[in-house]
Amino acid sequence: MKKSFTIIIIFLFFTSSFSQNKLGNPEVDPIQIQKTFSDWSVYQSKKIMLSRDFTALDFSSKEISKETFLDQLANGNFIPIRLKSEANEYVYKLFKILPKTDTSIKATINQIGFDAYKNFKMEGTAFPKFSFKDLNGNLVTNESMKGKIIVIKCWYIHCTPCIREFPQVNKLVEDYKDRKDIVFISLAEDSPEQLKTFLARKPLSYSVIPDMKEYMNEALHLNSFPTHFIINEEGMISKVLPNFESLEVALAKESKL
Numbered sequence: 001m002k003k004s005f006t007i008i009i010i011f012l013f014f015t016s017s018f019s020q021n022k023l024g025n026p027e028v029d030p031i032q033i034q035k036t037f038s039d040w041s042v043y044q045s046k047k048i049m050l051s052r053d054f055t056a057l058d059f060s061s062k063e064i065s066k067e068t069f070l071d072q073l074a075n076g077n078f079i080p081i082r083l084k085s086e087a088n089e090y091v092y093k094l095f096k097i098l099p100k101t102d103t104s105i106k107a108t109i110n111q112i113g114f115d116a117y118k119n120f121k122m123e124g125t126a127f128p129k130f131s132f133k134d135l136n137g138n139l140v141t142n143e144s145m146k147g148k149i150i151v152i153k154c155w156y157i158h159c160t161p162c163i164r165e166f167p168q169v170n171k172l173v174e175d176y177k178d179r180k181d182i183v184f185i186s187l188a189e190d191s192p193e194q195l196k197t198f199l200a201r202k203p204l205s206y207s208v209i210p211d212m213k214e215y216m217n218e219a220l221h222l223n224s225f226p227t228h229f230i231i232n233e234e235g236m237i238s239k240v241l242p243n244f245e246s247l248e249v250a251l252a253k254e255s256k257l
Contacts, residue, residue: 030079067117073094140207187212
């Protein structure tokens with residue numbers, strides 16, 4: 001009986017090891033990455049893209065829904081680590097946050113989990129009704145944009161990450177200039193006068209709509225900038241994204257549908 005029990009334990013161990021290897025090992029040491037906040041922050045900013053499509057695993061390597069994964073990040077004691085996989089595939093697994101881990105790491109994870117969960121829940125819903133005038137006096141409404149893919153960048157003048165990605169989003173507009181079915185719009189908190197002065201120094205290729213602070217707060221419930229939306233031809237939110245890198249991938253996918 002004792003021998004049989006030992007065989008079962010060995011079998012389970014190798015089965016677990018095989019399963020982990022099949023999925024890929026963590027690309028960083030889950031314990032080491034929790035040593036300092038700076039190490040985690042650099043890794044998280046470059047490797048953890050929660051707005052993308054990914055395979056989600058809980059701490060026991062069981063596959064779970066993206067919604068459940070994000071909910072546990074927002075409300076639990078887990079750290080997300082990417083498993084080694086193909087460059088265009090994302091597999092994230094939850095690991096336990098250690099008792100002595102810097103509380104700033106846990107707070108940051110809970111926040112990015114909360115933001116990603118909120119954005120995920122917006123996907124598949126109708127974009128709120130709008131009727132805006134851009135800096136050139138052009139009227140932009142839900143009806144006028146019907147049948148088009150709309151890319152929306154939400155930002156404000158004093159948002160450093162928002163401005164830092166200007167060259168990248170401008171190139172994106174250039175890349176899609178022949179696609180008449182794709183429209184690029186930006187919602188800015190600032191006044192027309194402030195924007196005209198600022199954009200004379202730092203051009204943005206999107207159509208710019210001023211005085212959008214109230215709309216972004218009350219209709220879109222934004223608390224993080226920049227935020228990008230991709231709205232499909234039916235006026236539904238296809239993706240909500242926190243940075244250019246995720247936007248570029250999502251738009252390439254949406255524009256092929």
